[in-house]
């Protein structure tokens with residue numbers, strides 16, 4: 001067979017065989033977690049320590065500190081990491097021969113795997129390098145704003161996106177509305193707060209909704225709020241960067257036209273993978289990326305210019321999604337919520353601790369946050385973060401963008417043990 005007829009898969013197999021890693025790759029593929037028993041509910045699995053020990057075995061866990069800061073990005077499981085290493089080797093070996101011939105078709109596999117998992121059509125998804133790229137392109141290429149119009153965001157939104165929206169307001173002479181949500185809230189209070197904001201805002205055209213806040217893990221009732229926005233002719237961009245994989249959902253359940261994702265947090269893909277969703281028939285209001293062409297307004301991918309990117313990271317996406325599905329998205333969500341409850345429940349009874357975010361279970365994800373009562377200044381929270389790390393061996397992060405002030409964010413992972421969470425609870429008790 002002449003070289004140009006050798007397919008990418010054959011090249012991959014050849015390079016793996018040459019490096020001797022094909023055997024180990026096959027062995028790993030056979031060792032992926034067994035699918036959860038369909039007769040066992042996610043709720044039962046959440047407290048099945050044997051199951052989570054078997055899942056943890058798929059991760060290389062760092063020793064020396066109890067890491068409860070998993071909201072930054074996600075750890076790849078061992079089989080996903082192995083796939084990524086082999087794909088990196090393949091790309092590095094084949095270079096442009098691979099990229100010019102097979103990359104486009106392989107990238108479509110990544111797109112399809114994301115679309116399937118989110119239960120939308122593949123032509124409604126484009127790959128991006130992170131959620132920020134997807135959000136920026138939507139915001140900067142959005143065509144529906146004229147001087148005097150309003151745009152809306154809330155204190156719980158991603159800080160960089162709030163700043164970007166404020167900057168766009170300056171550039172385009174818009175009215176930026178920053179909604180302040182209660183520090184503790186349930187679903188109905190959140191719906192009411194957004195309803196008041198939407199109905200009270202003059203010429204409101206565009207808003208962002210953060211499905212799960214990176215400040216305290218609060219889940220917004222996106223479907224209900226997006227329906228209110230639609231009734232009032234307001235376009236919504238949903239930020240799913242922190243939600244996908246932390247909680248179990250599909251896009252039709254959110255009822256939004258546009259959403260941004262990363263795949264390198266809770267789906268556990270390599271760093272550098274995001275996605276943009278635009279529902280069919282909604283592309284007209286968002287111009288193609290400058291210089292791209294899409295006369296029929298049918299190509300989501302024309303809203304992004306990917307340029308040269310980490311091909312291997314994107315090629316790993318189907319592997320990461322496979323691992324995520326095998327662990328069980330509903331079980332993962334239930335486990336992470338259970339781990340949050342393990343520290344939130346005792347913390348609520350401590351007069352010196354203020355737990356922030358969800359007050360009902362529908363608003364609660366596995367991510368949570370707290371502060372010492374009355375201590376909401378940035379420096380006070382930074383001092384607390386250092387004490388937790390240095391005196392109690394628990395690593396967390398300070399978050400500083402809620403209207404109510406700063407807080408400590410606590411984020412377990414699927415390999416976090418109840419014993420590690422108890423280390424945090426004991427620390428909280430001793431802070432009194």
Ligand SMILES: Cc1ncc(COP(=O)(O)O)c(C=O)c1O
Pocket residue numbers: 071072130131132133157158210212213214239241242261262274
């Ligand atoms: C709610 C939220 N939105 C957006 C982002 C940005 O994601 P990325 O860094 O993948 O662009 C993050 C990252 O932490 C986030 O938590």
